[in-house]
Amino acid sequence: MASRGSSAIERVVAIGAQGDLPEDDPLRGILAKVTPESWRERFPSTYDSYQRLNPAPSFDAFARAVTAMWLDAGPSGHPNDAVERIACKVLIVRGENDHLAPRDAIDRLARRIPDARVLEIPGAGHVAFQDQPELFLRGVGEFLA
Template sequence: VRKAIAPAIPDPPSHDRIRTGPSRHFTDESETVALGITTMGLQKSGIIGHSDGGIVALRLAASRAVQPEFVIAVGAHWVLPENDPARQIYQTITLEKWRAMFGSQISVYNMENPDPDFGKLFTAATQMWLGCDEDAYPGASVKNIRCPLLVVHGDDDMLVSRQQAFDLTEQVKGARLLNLPFAKHTLLEDMPESVLPFLQDFITRVTI
């Protein structure tokens, strides 16, 4: 993968490079990443984002705060309707359940941060996931995306439906959809050998 790619945007529940105040939104994360890209001189770069990171990548491209060469959004919602099954999951997930499912993520977080407070981070993240206003998911603004977009979806993703990924692809002119059978929400971690060749091919095609 070529050097012009910006660092992949991580999924916030595994790190603390975020705002954990009472009003945390995806717009806050987008502004933080845009500042980082500008500061590091990575304007001529592509963005790969997974889950929350994918939502941030979509918001960035739609707002045109930066002009990425391409965006790859993996397992990312562009809208979250009130009747979306994922919203019910977010409403019922607890810190204890998260620890049981992603204990290794929390261990990494605790090791990397001098003053870790995963409970505070988790509360802020769940509030952000359940957001409904203009500071939450990008929604119809994705129509403003002008750079090449690859939507990556795992067919067994319990959070992001196949229809959600398809609809996002239909909203953005020229967007491509990669739907991988038997893949889960964590497909980049679970099966990188199956996913990365497609990502590399997409990047090569759109950056020639």
């Protein structure tokens, strides 16, 4: 929506997100190995939240769909060039130790968005909002103020 120029959107917070995933990116190999079982094992809190919050949970279907989206190099998987049309302020959040959202990919995304800035959470991994909730909330709060 933000890339479509919607004036109703004033700010966007993107957490651990990349704007693209080139075909030769080594992260593709990691993402291709994600299964519902490995996701539950590696990120049990996201599985628990999904089960608790979804009225008709089907985590296996969800995990397979999300993994397919991550690996889709087209516009249905990643916004690619559409990010250059984002007309609102954007905060891109990543954990300092996030192996799924490398710093160079985040910086590449930030350079393509006209009004973007990066918030790197020290000591956090891919789920920065859980790893360092106080730092995350402070940074996002300052951005939204």
